[in-house]
Structure formats: C-alpha cells, structure tokens
Amino acid sequence: MSHEVQGLLDRVIGIARRAGQEILEVYASGDAGTQAKADNSPLTLADLRAHRVIVDSLRELTPDVPVLSEEAADTPWSERSRWARYWLVDPLDGTKEFLSRNGEFTVNIALIDGHTPVLGVVHVPVRATTYSGLPGTGAWRRRGDSAAEPIRVQAHAASPLRVVGSKSHRGDSLDGFLARAGAHELVPVGSSLKFCMVAEGAADVYPRLGPTSEWDTAAAQAVVCGAGGVVVTLDGAPLAYNTKADILNPHFFVYADRTRDWLALLR
Numbered sequence: 001m002s003h004e005v006q007g008l009l010d011r012v013i014g015i016a017r018r019a020g021q022e023i024l025e026v027y028a029s030g031d032a033g034t035q036a037k038a039d040n041s042p043l044t045l046a047d048l049r050a051h052r053v054i055v056d057s058l059r060e061l062t063p064d065v066p067v068l069s070e071e072a073a074d075t076p077w078s079e080r081s082r083w084a085r086y087w088l089v090d091p092l093d094g095t096k097e098f099l100s101r102n103g104e105f106t107v108n109i110a111l112i113d114g115h116t117p118v119l120g121v122v123h124v125p126v127r128a129t130t131y132s133g134l135p136g137t138g139a140w141r142r143r144g145d146s147a148a149e150p151i152r153v154q155a156h157a158a159s160p161l162r163v164v165g166s167k168s169h170r171g172d173s174l175d176g177f178l179a180r181a182g183a184h185e186l187v188p189v190g191s192s193l194k195f196c197m198v199a200e201g202a203a204d205v206y207p208r209l210g211p212t213s214e215w216d217t218a219a220a221q222a223v224v225c226g227a228g229g230v231v232v233t234l235d236g237a238p239l240a241y242n243t244k245a246d247i248l249n250p251h252f253f254v255y256a257d258r259t260r261d262w263l264a265l266l267r
Contacts, residue, residue: 012119018057026045044098051071065086068215091107093216104193105126107123129143153228156259161204163178163186164186164205173251191216207253207254221254
C-alpha cells in the first residue's frame with residue numbers, strides 16, 4: 001500500500017497548489033465574499049473555490065475513495081462509519097487569518113486509512129510553500145518551483161523551549177502548561193502551520209488544549225509523523241480519525257523530543 005500511497009503524493013501536491021491559486025485570486029481581489037455558516041464561523045469565496053478544485057480533482061484521481069471536506073461535511077455517521085479509507089480536506093484552514101490578511105492560512109489534504117493519516121499535504125499559498133508527509137517514510141518541504149527538501153523534527157528540545165500556540169484560542173490550561181514548562185518562548189501562529197514548524201525543527205512543542213476538528217489536523221499530523229514527530233491525545237494515544245459521530249478532536253500534543261514527559265506538565 002505504501003508504494004501506491006507514495007505514487008499519489010505528487011498528484012495531491014499538485015491539487016493543493018491549484019487550490020492555493022484559487023485562494024490567492026480571491027485574496028488579491030480584496031473581496032472575500034464572506035458569508036456566515038450555520039455555526040456563525042466565516043465562509044469565503046476562497047473556501048468554496050478551493051473546495052471545488054480539490055473535491056473534483058480527488059474524485060478524478062481516486063473515484064472509489066470518498067471525500068470529506070469541511071465545506072461538505074453533511075455525510076451521515078451511518079455512512080461515514082463504514083469508510084475504511086477516505087480523503088479528509090480543509091480547503092482553507094485559517095479563514096480568520098485569511099480575513100485578517102496575515103498570510104497564515106493553509107490548504108490541508110489528508111488520506112486516512114484505518115483511522116490514521118497515511119498521507120498529508122499542507123500548502124501555504126502566500127508563501128508558495130508546500131509541506132508533505134508519509135508517516136514511516138519521510139516528510140518534505142517545497143518552496144516555489146524548487147525541488148522538495150527532506151525535513152526532520154528537532155530531536156532534542158531547545159532551551160528556552162520553543163512553543164507554538166493558536167492565535168485565536170488560548171486558555172488557562174495552556175498557561176498552566178507554560179508555567180510548569182520553565183523557560184520558553186511562545187510563538188502564536190495560525191492554522192496548521194503550527195504542526196509544520198514542529199516538523200521542520202523550528203518549534204519543539206505544540207500543546208493544543210482547545211477545540212479543533214479532524215480536518216484541521218490530519219494532513220499536518222501526517223507531515224509531523226513523517227518528519228519523526230509525535231501527535232498524541234492527553235492519554236498518550238495517537239490522535240485518531242473517524243471513530244465517532246462528531247468530528248471534534250480531543251485535546252492533543254505535538255512534539256519531537258521523546259525523552260521528555262510532556263503530558264506530565266499538565267498535571
């Protein structure tokens with residue numbers, strides 16, 4: 001299977017980059033065409049255009065593999081629970097970042113097999129940079145038209161500790177973790193870029209003690225795991241997908257240094 005998945009990776013990178021072009025066209029126009037979704041979160045024309053490119057392209061690439069996208073998440077659990085393998089997509093992760101025009105938004109495409117991400121692509125349109133990962137094989141970063149370069153996590157945490165956190169979600173539990181972690185610098189970053197910073201060795205730990213959905217994390221989890229990092233829930237189990245009716249993740253940790261007991265810093 002890994003050979004087949006590896007063969008899909010370049011095609012999925014191309015799809016993510018095409019979706020990124022759609023997003024940049026809307027970004028450059030200055031008119032996001034924003035509307036509110038049912039939960040009052042913002043939905044832009046860029047979300048919809050990227051969604052259409054990705055879903056159409058994936059259905060052409062793998063007609064037998066279902067697609068679950070944030071912008072078409074109405075598949076009932078009775079059907080979804082039977083999926084052994086499916087694409088999990090966030091066409092525009094970081095809509096708030098898109099609307100505030102800080103560039104920290106991404107296109108996320110993951111292939112889930114047996115509740116685990118086995119392929120992930122995270123494209124950063126404004127930076128023309130694409131991260132990709134195949135857990136058990138490797139992870140790569142590609143800037144513009146240059147060749148992909150392998151990336152690896154920083155195996156031993158720096159001092160002071162480099163912590164990445166959410167720009168829009170911060171709670172008391174994160175403050176408690178930071179107090180127990182000792183000397184650290186906290187870098188607030190939007191979207192799945194936080195995972196990618198751990199994957200490329202630019203950060204040591206990302207404690208996520210606030211809400212996320214499965215399409216926010218799957219692609220970037222594949223990148224981190226391909227780069228030698230770890231993504232676990234607070235009970236130490238790998239973050240898993242499509243195991244229940246709702247698509248909300250439990251709280252989790254992303255880290256690289258396996259010699260430290262990160263979860264102990266929550267207690």
